[in-house]
Amino acid sequence: MCSGRVDLEFVLRAFSNGMDGVFIGGCRLNECNYITHGNYDALNMVLLCRRIMEHIGLNPERLRIEFMSSAEGILFAEVMREFGNEVTELGPLGIAEGIDQNELKSKLAEIRKLVPYIKMVKDEKLASRLENPEEYDKLFTKDEIDRLFSEVVSYYIEPEKCQACMICARRCPVEAITGAKNEVHVIEQEICIKCGTCFDVCPPKFGAVAKITGEPVPPPIPEDKRTIVRKG
Ligand code: SF4
């Protein structure tokens, strides 16, 4: 498949499954047969992922992307041998970096859950195509990625404003919203992927979905207090 189809989630899943290194091979830049130039998407994703790896204490050298044509079998073999040796030298994932295995597992699981959010927030940069390869070093900075994770947004339905119109529950892509007719809706934070759809679709006259950053999400309203009593 096109290297542009290699999702950030695929790479993080490979590391979650204990792979010590991930290699992505794409067609040469600017030689794509289509107007999509998916290999630029792959490059941007790799640069983002390498910063994320740094953020959680993993050596970013464990992830590599190279661009070559299908006629360059020798180059491919050389690159693979070199990368294989590099990864062997780096040692087992996490252990070589001194990260506890359970801690690494939970960090990766947490970040995988945030993939849709990360992709949404970094949408523009992920779709960029820079002319000068040197600019790529600065596409994502360490500070930027640290800030991304310290400013993660959560969504919360304010019980006193929710009118149980059910729009958000119907539109939530992961069925994270529970509720029924005449019942205040509640977001299950464990399932929510922070896509922001509920925030966008809640009718402005209700404005019941709040965006929360930097403070804890209030606990869900108890089930026996969710019924909405309407006048008349
Ligand atoms: S932000 Fe809202 S719509 Fe998106 S997953 Fe979370 S609850 Fe569902």
Ligand code: SF4
């Ligand atoms: S869209 Fe808004 S008002 Fe309607 S159920 Fe969801 S939170 Fe409540």
